[in-house]
Amino acid sequence: MNSPTPSQKLPNVLQTAFEKSLQHFNERCPDYSPWLQKQLADKAFEQQLKTAWGCSAYVAEQCLRKPEEFKQLVEQQTLLTRYNSGVMAQRLREKLAGVASKEQLDTALRQFRNSEMLRIIWRDFNRLADMVETTADISHLADACIQQALDFHHQELVTIYGQPCCLVKGQPVPQQLLVLGMGKLGAYELNLSSDIDLIFCFPRSGETVGEKRAIDNHTFFSRLGQRLIQSLDAPTEDGFVFRVDMRLRPYGDSGPLVQSFAAMEQYYQDQGRDWERYAMIKARVVAGPTAQGEELMALLRPFTYRRYIDFTAIDALRSMKRMIQQELLRRQLAGDIKLGAGGIREIEFIVQSFQLIRGGRELELQERSLLRVLQCLMENEYLPALVVQELRAAYVFLRNTEHLIQGYQDKQSQQLPTDARPQAAMAYSMGFASWVDFEKSLQQHRDHVMHHFSAVISDAPEHLEQRSADLRWQGLWLDELSLEEMVLVLEQGGHEQATATAERLMRLRNSQQLARMQASGRERLDQFMPLLIQAVTEVESPSQALLRIFPFVEAVLRRTAYLVLLVENQGALKELVRLCAASPWISTQLARHPVLLDELLNASSLYHVPDKEELRDDLQQQVLRLPLNDLEAHMETLRYFRLAHALKVAACEVSERLPLMKVSDYLTWIAEVILEHVLAVAWHNLEERHGCPQQSEGVPCERRFIVVGYGKLGGIELGHGSDLDLVFIHDVPSQQLTNGERPIENSVFMTRLGQRMIHILTTQTQLGALYEADMRLRPSGDSGLLTTSLTAYKHYLQTDAWVWEHQALVRARVVAGSGELARDFAQVRQQVLAQARDEAVLKAEVVAMRQKMREHLLAKSAEKGDAPSVSDMTSGIFAIKQGWGGIVDIEFMVQYAVLAWSQQYPALATYTDNIRILESLQQEGLFSEPEVAALTEAYKVFRSLTHKLSLQEQKVEVDSATVAEHRQAVLQKWQQLFA
Structure with a gap:
């Protein structure tokens, strides 16, 4: 069913909105008021203007802000013109003629975008264009902006570094960046406020030629990609061109910004996920040389479409369906026409399930356009004609509804409105007499989609009948x-x-x-x-x-x-x-967060322990469609992610399906994956405001920032409810400025980055805080800078740090951020730990610190005096962590050994966890095999007890008699080491 034609009479609430806009136009644009009054004599134009201004606050505002452009669009009848192929690109080339600087380019792009969006919304809301034309126009607008901004920045960089080339038979062959458009951009199906999902790649490695400042191709194209994103995405007084989302690239936010064809092929061959196959269905080269684009798509096609009929794809789609349903329950998105039941996403799943299953064998299914695939499914009798008709009608209806939601204020939303004016605008523009009538028709379409979705992608039979108790x-x-x-x-x-x-x-x-x-x-x-x-x-x-x-x-x-x-x-x-x-x-x-009940639905998933890569993949899927600038949505999603996986690890632990070491690994991986994403979101948020830090004028920095985990996080020993001991380190020129509209010093950028990360981690939301972050281990503690350069960090550790800070460094490692800077940090850590030390002085310092901790942290009921005798260990209460012969005693012995002997035995400084350091001490002949076995066993028993007691919400104390043998082994080694 096509959308009905709007009635001639405007509802009262829209008529009032139109009259206010007309009044504002006459007041703010007096030079254009007579012209507009003359145009209103044309009844067809008057009706269109009423519809456009009444139904879209954005269109009315654009006409007020740029009356000269509005007048031009009307007089040249551009608002009535259907663009042929290539017209959008040609209009933009004319707009950019004479542009000589990045600032001029960015301004021209935004002004062009605003003008074209006015035209597109005008035509869409007045039903002068159908849904297919509207989505194609927006997609062609994106293509033109990407290609022409790319061409400009490519030439700018060539003048600095030369032309990127690769050698073929000894001769340099020029290389260019290719931009892969994913999702709706790839299928020419962009909506009125879509992000554009992009992947950057280049054919072959090499370096630039023709200028003295030669750089390798990867660096050249990384800088080109950064400039392109900035020109499209950065908000200015003219708005933005398109929000750019790069998270679909290999490895997501943690991966390089650009990759060669060979690296792309290797990634998808070795590590490509099911959801990436799903995303790749719509992939299209939107900018770059045609020949290389065809080469790239040929490389990627075997990953997307299997040569055999692939019924395993249905399980991946079911999994994605469950994830979306859980997201709806979590975020209460019943009114979301994209993700809600019977929404756009379900139609996409129906169509793409057939593509993934059969597309490798049946080439006509290797089509990006959803409507064309639906037609193919009907013609090949994969779906009955009635089903296809209902799905097609629902898709057009839902996409038109989506455009009306977004075109009202040029905002990225798929949520049905709750206020009177946008409801009236939607019903009127869709051709209904009232909101009630519109809702009734909408529900009919959604019911059809739900029915067909259930038939095509239904879960395996699960005996879900309602039951009665005895x-x-x-x-x-x-x-x-x-x-x-x-x-x-x-x-x-x-x-x-x-x-x-x-x-x-x-x-x-x-x-x-x-x-x-x-x-x-x-x-x-x-x-x-x-x-x-x-x-x-x-x-x-x-x-x-x-x-x-x-x-x-x-x-x-x-x-x-x-x-x-x-x-x-x-x-x-x-x-x-x-x-x-x-x-x-x-x-x-579960009482605090009933939404976690979702995790109990699938027992196999509940008791499945993913590795770190699977965790990263799971999080990436959950945040994939969230705009990076929607901080609140990311904070809630991250909190649910952590709660859900913490529940899984607890379930595995209480059911004894997971040994202690794996529990800690899992909890630590959860934190690391979260910190990676928190860093990415915080960086994007600041870069959007202030631009990217610069190495020198006009040369953006790489993201040389790392998060160092200390304590349990650094030692891969996180427990339930553990805090995160963090230190933030950067390596950028402090006095340089960022390259945005509101530049700040790099050092200020880094400080605000740290502050934003702490905010994301510690703010209490509906789902609580992510983690408590303890920053006291940074140089100079609470009085020190929140973020510090690696040079200053090294100087502090070598000249001003206390012995206890060197002890803490034993358990320090990089948990998120730049891989290159992480390697530099590891060298600094190795150097500091291997410093020459007076063992007698070191021993006295370590013992004094241990006694101080015991006095301050032990409960009043626990022993605080001298070490107990063997007979005393069989009575009373033992504090597992701080008590004599407990966890901290083992940790202090390990830390002492590393600080005392790393200069002679560098291998001791390799690891950050106590178990592997103990193994290194045995391998170097410094601790005997029986000693290491006894200490390792004691450490595992003690930590296992702390985990079990925390899950029982009990104090971390036990009857001394139950662990007397382990305490004795620890104290015996302590007395030998520190006598």
Whole structure:
């Protein structure tokens, strides 16, 4: 179904908006007011103007800001003109004629974009152009801006560095950057406020020729890519051209900005993910030489389309579908016409599932345009004609709706409006008499999409029928039993705390929360509670489990969709009961953040432990469609990511599916992946405001900034709830300025970068804080600079640092940032740790610091005097971390050994974790094999106990007798080492 033609009469709210805009135009543009009044005599133009100004605040504002351009568009009838192929590029070339500087280029690009967007929205809202023309026009606009900005900056850099070339048979052959347009840009389907997803690559390695300042091709094209992004993306007083998103490139934000063809081919062959195949379907070379573009696409095609019929692709799409559904539940995006149920994304999944499965064998499916693929699916009888007709009609309707949402204020959104004016604008422009009529038609389209989506990409059968509990549990919850009767039923069902459980059930049943619930919500609760009471009878301590789950139930009484999920999914309910029975920490997390219930739906995923690369891939998928400048959305997504994976590791730990060392690895990898992304978001946020730091005038710096993790993070030993001990280090010329519209000194940029990262990490949101960040280990502690240069950092450690700061350095390593600077940091660390030291002085310092820590950090009930005798170790309470013979004693011995002997035995300074340092001490003959075995075992036992106690929300203390043998081994080595 095509969108109806708008009626002639404008709704009152739009008529009022139009009249206000007309009044503002007459007041602010008096020289153009008579001209406009004359134009309004044309009834067709008057109707179009009313529609454009009434339905789009952005169009009205553009006409007010640039009345001369508006007048020109009207008089030349450009607003009525359908562009043929190549017209957009030709118009831009004319606009850029005579442009001689980057500033002039950026201004001209933005002004051209604003003018063309006015024309495109005018035609779209007035139905002078159909959806396909609108999306194609925006895509051609992007193509023209990318290509012509690229040409300008290429020539600018050639004058500085020469022409990039590669050698072919000994002769230099010029090279150019190719820009791969992904997603909607690649398919000529951009919407009115799309980001453009780009990947930069070049054919072959080599270096520039023709100028004295020769550089390698990779450096040349990296700088070219940075300049191109700046010209398109940086906001100025004229706005921006297009927001540029580079996260689809190999390795995402952590990867190089540009890659050679060979590196691209290698990456996709060895490491390409399923979601990258999905993204590559629409890939198109949007700028660069045609011949090399064809070569590149030929290299990438085997990755995207398999030669055989690939039914494994359906599992990847199901996984992506689940992720989107979870995102909807998390972010409450029911009104999102792209990601919501029955939205644009589901139509894309339907179409692209056929492309991924069969596209390798059936070349006609290797098509970027969704509508053309739908036609092909009908012609080849993969989908019935009625299904295709309904999907096509829904897609056009939804895309037109999306344009009306975005064209209203030129904002990137797919969320249906809630205010009267944009609702009226949408209904009117779509041809409906009222918002109610529009919503009814929209829902019909979404229902069709949901139905077909479920048929094409349905999960494997999972027996999700609603269940009923045993009658006795229904009676316990629903019948008006006395407290004594409830206790009797619970005792018969095996409850160990029947009275306390009955009292809590009665308190919930008679609570004000339940009294205020709507009837539908109460029905859901009445169905759920008997099932829950029955489910807890399957664990060892049913009362304890049920009492731990009550806070979760109370937390979701206003969001009973979670209860429906548990009623319909027996596996999720079982996991909820089992995990809460095993750990009060888990039950607390679920009560605080019920959205984590999503993670219980798939037991295989819940107990799957991904490696760091999988974690990075998972996070990249979750943030892929978030604009980098939407800080709030990134903060919420990062928090959910951390909570979800922390829940997974806790589930694996309490079920004993994961050994201690793997638990710490996993928790540490989560933090590292998060820190990588926090750095990328913070950098982008500052670069958008101030530009990029410069090495020298006109030469942008590489991102020479690193995050150094100390303590448990540095030692790969994070536990549940661990803080992050961080130090920020950079290596850029401090006095140089950034290259943006509001330049600041590089040193200020780096300080603000650190501040922004801490803000992202520590700010309390609906899902809490990401981590507590402790910056006290930076040079000079709290009184020192937040970020420091590597040179200053090295000088401080060599001349001013205390011994305890050198001890801390033993467990320091780079966890995010520049790989090159990370290698420089490792050299500095090695040099400082290997300094010559007086062992007697060092020993005294270490012992004194250890005693000081014991006095300040041990609980009053614990021992603080001399080391206990062997007989004393079998009685009393032992503080696992700070007590005599505990974790910190092992850590201090290791740190002392590294500082005392690294000059003679450099291998000791290689690792940052205690276990591998102990192994190095044995390999160098400094500790005996039995000593290392005993210390390693003690360390693992102690740390395992701390993890288990934290998951039980208990103090990190145990009965001394249970670990006496391990304490004795630690104290024996301590006394030998420090006697």
